[in-house]
Amino acid sequence: MRGNRTESDRSFAIKLMRDLVVPTFVLDADCNVLIWNRACERLTGVPAKELIGTRDHWRAFYDVPRPCLADLVLQGRTSEIAALYATSVDVGDGTHAFHVENWCVMPHVVGTEYYLAIDAGPIYGTEGQLIAVVETLRDMTDQKRAQIALERLAAIGGLTGIANRRSFDETLANEWLRAQREKLPISLLMVDVDHFKLFNDTYGHQMGDDCLRRIAQCMSAIVYRPGDTVARYGGEEFVLVLPSSNQDGALIVADRVRDAVARLAMPHSGSGLGHVTVSIGVASRIPDKDTDRDSLVKAADTALYRAKHDGRDRVAAEPMAARSDGALP
Numbered sequence: 657m658r659g660n661r662t663e664s665d666r667s668f669a670i671k672l673m674r675d676l677v678v679p680t681f682v683l684d685a686d687c688n689v690l691i692w693n694r695a696c697e698r699l700t701g702v703p704a705k706e707l708i709g710t711r712d713h714w715r716a717f718y719d720v721p722r723p724c725l726a727d728l729v730l731q732g733r734t735s736e737i738a739a740l741y742a743t744s745v746d747v748g749d750g751t752h753a754f755h756v757e758n759w760c761v762m763p764h765v766v767g768t769e770y771y772l773a774i775d776a777g778p779i780y781g782t783e784g785q786l787i788a789v790v791e792t793l794r795d796m797t798d799q800k801r802a803q804i805a806l807e808r809l810a811a812i813g814g815l816t817g818i819a820n821r822r823s824f825d826e827t828l829a830n831e832w833l834r835a836q837r838e839k840l841p842i843s844l845l846m847v848d849v850d851h852f853k854l855f856n857d858t859y860g861h862q863m864g865d866d867c868l869r870r871i872a873q874c875m876s877a878i879v880y881r882p883g884d885t886v887a888r889y890g891g892e893e894f895v896l897v898l899p900s901s902n903q904d905g906a907l908i909v910a911d912r913v914r915d916a917v918a919r920l921a922m923p924h925s926g927s928g929l930g931h932v933t934v935s936i937g938v939a940s941r942i943p944d945k946d947t948d949r950d951s952l953v954k955a956a957d958t959a960l961y962r963a964k965h966d967g968r969d970r971v972a973a974e975p976m977a978a979r980s981d982g983a984l985p
Contacts, residue, residue: 679793682779683726685786687711699793701764717760717772725756725776726789741774753777757796771800813888815865816872824887824895828949831883831899836943843906843940845896846956847875847913850933850968852892854926867922867932868892874916878909895956903940903973910936910971918969933969935960940974 673680673691679699682691688711692704700716707713714721728737729752737744741756755775762768773794781787811823819827828844835842849855849871856864868888875886875894885897896913898906914934922932937960941952955974963972 673790679795680790681707681713681726682788682790683713683730684788685730687727687730689713690788696793699770699795700762716764717762719761719763724791725754725774726791729754729776729778729789730786747777769797770795771797813872816869816888818872818876818894819885819887821888821890824885824889824897827885827887828897828953831885831897832943832949832952835899835941839942840900841902841940841942842952843898843901843903843938844952844956845898845906845910845913846889846937846939846953846960847894847896848935848960848964849892850935850964851924851926855924855932858924858926870920870922871917871932871934874920875913878912878916901940903938906938906940907971907973910938914969914971929969935963935968936971937961937963938971938973 673682674693676693677695679696680691680693681689681696684690688709689707692702692707692713694704696716697703702716707716714724714727717724722740723731723733723736725737725741728734728740734746734752734754737754737756741758743758744754744756747753747755753776755773757771757773760770760772762770773796774791776789776791778786779788779790811819811826813820831842834840849867852864852867855867859867872886872888872894875896879886879896881898883899884901887895887897889895896909898909901909914936917932917934918929920932924930924932927933937956937958939952939955939959941947941955943949959972959974962975963970966972
């Protein structure tokens with residue numbers, strides 16, 4: 657009688673899981689698919705009959721073979737989880753359950769990429785042995801795309817349409833660490849619109865805003881490499897972060913920017929040349945343990961001051977005497 661009850665309970669549990677509205681699959685101790693429920697079929701486009709009894713469940717989510725979260729839990733490879741997923745959390749309640757999030761290409765759902773929230777928890781036998789892992793999936797794609805869109809908006813200046821100061825600070829911090837790790841050069845251009853206060857006083861703030869927008873667009877068009885960043889530093893100042901670029905390369909970009917802004921030929925009666933110009937300071941470093949990114953910003957700012965002091969509408973680089981061991985010729 658008890659055996660019949662146990663079998664009945666098992667059948668009920670399997671039916672419940674198959675009909676569950678949450679996409680769910682179960683792997684046995686050998687990582688073979690025991691259950692692939694209907695919701696999982698709808699989400700992935702892969703029918704259960706193609707996967708039950710196989711280890712091919714990965715192909716519902718990825719183009720190439722790789723372990724799913726349930727595999728890692730079953731195989732005791734949980735130390736690899738953080739490297740394979742965008743975010744990961746050990747639930748930490750003694751159950752050895754994990755929560756992760758990741759983009760999945762969903763090869764069988766044409767033209768679709770899902771951002772999935774994934775939970776996996778082990779099932780133990782009566783003697784404490786691991787006999788299976790249940791993995792559940794939630795489609796978080798719309799929420800993730802909305803989050804990304806908001807983050808992008810937060811990183812972009814409303815006036816100029818380029819990266820704002822916060823975004824610049826984050827970019828420089830990340831690129832500095834990468835350059836330090838890979839022993840690569842990094843350069844910074846600090847760009848200031850000459851006599852901008854006089855421009856605003858003469859033509860009005862609306863024209864001043866338009867001037868800043870046009871310069872931002874002009875600079876963005878000049879920066880060709882995907883890793884380069886153009887940002888508004890504040891007021892009439894802009895910055896360009898040039899990873900993997902030494903001072904010679906940065907000076908070429910700076911001259912290109914100065915020339916392109918001049919060719920916009922925006923009238924400026926308060927300028928000696930009769931049109932809007934910019935002054936640019938250039939600094940470069942190969943980061944090491946004795947230098948920090950603030951030294952790069954300070955060096956570029958000092959070079960900018962020299963460019964303005966020497967007559968504006970020009971480029972100035974950090975002087976040789978001011979360079980530390982981490983600077984570049």
